[in-house]
Amino acid sequence: TNGCTKYIGTLHDITDWKQLQTQLVEAIEMEQRRIGHDLHDGLCQHLTFIEFRLHALREKLADERKAESAELAKLIRQAIEQTRTLARGLSPVVLAADGLMHALQELAARTEQTLHVSCTFRCPASVLIHNNIVATHLYRIAQEAVHNAIRHGQPKRIEIELRQAEGRALVGVRDDGIGFTPPPSGHRGMGLRIMHYRAALVSGTLAVQREAAGGTSVVCSLVTDGGPAAG
Template sequence: MVRVDTIFENTGTATILIEEDFTISAINDGFARLMGMGPAEIEGRIKWPALIHADDLERMRRYHVNRRTNPEDAPKNYEFRLLSRTMGTREVAITIDMVPGTSQSVASLMDVTDTRRLEREVIAVGERERRRIGRDLHDDLGSHLSGVELLSKVLQKKVARCSPEASRDMETIRTLITDAIEKTRRLSLGLYPVHIVEHGLEAAMEALAAEIEDIFGLTPDLAFDPAVERLDNTAATHLYYIAREAVFNAARHGRPTTLGIAVEAGKGRFSVRIRDNGRWRDDRRTPGEQEGMGLHTMAYRARAMGATLSIDNDGGGTCVRLSGALPAGTGLHGNGRGAM
């Protein structure tokens, strides 16, 4: 215990000691400043869940129990939202582990609210640029290539009258142009999900499922609750790209024979579950820790839309879960359509 006391006294990082019954038994000055509350108000008087945002509470409780019963299922590093008396809701990165030989856990916390806000701004700028490039590919280059293909078709008919061999060469050229049109279409769809803007999130998810079937020969089982259409365009776009990255990772790396996508709503919240019977993620790190730009981006997008993202393996495969608050009301997101 002397070692723990020394850490408390000498670290500038917010640090707390948590008992098995969730009671916060000790805090240092850094945590007191973060919370705007002194030791006399917290130590032995407040339980840890009282300071956690409701959307993160179930996950944090599960980690707390698993840390003492099944440590492999409790990450040591992750993020959540803390309720500060003076600063409101703060986004916090936590490092937590058990105190050897005790039922206590010791946690150090770092306020990353400003960093995450900057990340969201960077993502928003990148999103606008993606959309611009995607629109240019779809509306400009795609249309240009279609025009070239049409002209080559006319030219092929003219050439066929005098040179069958040249006509066959023209057919090869037309095939290459058609391939280029299809590649441009897929690239523009990856950059700019036109289905979301024009037809809604459900249409975009259906198009994604069709794309997976077309590319990998795997038919996803898609279930979509229309209530999730209440998400605005920004949140819907984040959800779409998280799902897109997850299903492509599953199909490309996990080699599954089944793939399910469930987008559901209930009690003012939405949830997305993407489950496959492959295994494309082999450790228990949180998504933000996993190597690879795609999974890092998934974690950033989840934070940007105020949602929680987890990726878990079990005996039957891999499951990606995304959950967050659903806006009140019945209007659909920014596409001009009425309530369903």
């Protein structure tokens, strides 16, 4: 009216909502870690005890029953290995500042062993992440990037890198596959959305791009010089 343009708007403080999201994800990670420890320290130890008792019992069995007991021992050993795999999946990063380095090294070795793709881990110098929640998010980002590369990129080689420079920690996954051009934010797949979400939770950035020489690179970077995310 009277030649004046008026605007009506509302403001919402989403700080509490973001804090609630962060606390919820942290609670889920902590519960997964607890279950992982229970599997390793409880069920896995119990199965190992059964395996030990079975080996002792075999010495008292007649020869015709020893083959059957050997098959049972094999099944128990498989159950132990499956339990350990589940425990590692639920709690991949140990509660130590160097836990992320060891977890990424194991991720590379396990990828190469089980998926038959050359996968290496490079860490020029020690990178210590004291906050286990942050370290776990970085691990999950790398894990998803590796799985995406294998599912969509048809790579022959994958490199996982962890390094620190100028007060920032960087976790990168690069492959030599067919390459992947990231879609706009509104059209991202679930895996890519989760990686961006995890990066935001630790106040980091995530860059996904097709490499000029072929393949795809995924790099997550965050401040580690005393910022709140570093712990």
